[in-house]
Amino acid sequence: MATLAPDGWTVAKVEWRGLTNKLGFRWAVIDPSGKEVAWHSTRRAARANIASRTGVAIRPALPQIGAVKRRYLKYIASCREAVMQRCINDDDAYKCEGCPRVFIRRPRVLAHHHVFGRGKIVAEPLASHPDFGAGLCRDCHREVHADPEGYKNRLLCMVALHRAWDTFGFQVAVVTEDADTGRLEPVLGTAFYRDDDMASINGLARSLERMLKDDGTWAVLREKAGL
DSSP states (O other), X not given: OOEEOGGGOEEEEEEOTTOOSTTSEEEEEEOXXXXXXEEESSHXXXXXXXXXXXXXXXXXXXXXOOHXXXXXXXXXXXXXXXXXXXXXXXXXXXXXXXXXXXXXXXXGGSEEEETTTTTTSSXXXXXXXXXXXXXXXXHHHHHHHHOTTSHHHHHHHHHHHHHHHHHHTOOOOOEEEOTXXXXXXXXXXXXXXXTTOHHHHHHHHHHHHHHHHHTTHHHHHHHHHTO
């Protein structure tokens, strides 16, 4: 797609007949008469060429963002800020929530990890809620994505669920083994789970989502997120 420039100048991707570029194309500078007057390997260089000819810098058009998207991005930013604030320890340093590493006044070192994904296990806005987020260092973030069934990711999910249960006021079952029957029985609450089974943990997150929808809290969360 051509990029509009002052006075009819354009930058367009064209096939490069010489095929000196391994991709087989160049960015052409096209004058107001439609003639290709210069070719460059990058679009930025082609724009710079037009700027040198016309004296007017060319900038790509910004993507259009609607009101709903703008409110949602603001909600995501506020969730990340809440997670980063939770990571601050007593020494005003940022502690990774997946390991003992501490970073002095460097919040951007920590990644905002969505423990149940972004709409994969539970829907937005719950998926991005601060309780379902974790501040992780680069190594921990890479580890949990490489091994989603691993111990560290299961632990982060369980910690996130306990935070959410406290926030929304739900009690959850403790699983015990009946001495006579050997069966796992829920003792208290609305659901039971096994913390060594990722499918069971994901199911508990989905059950929390259903409970929030049933008691009307879900609508409040969506309104807060601007959805």
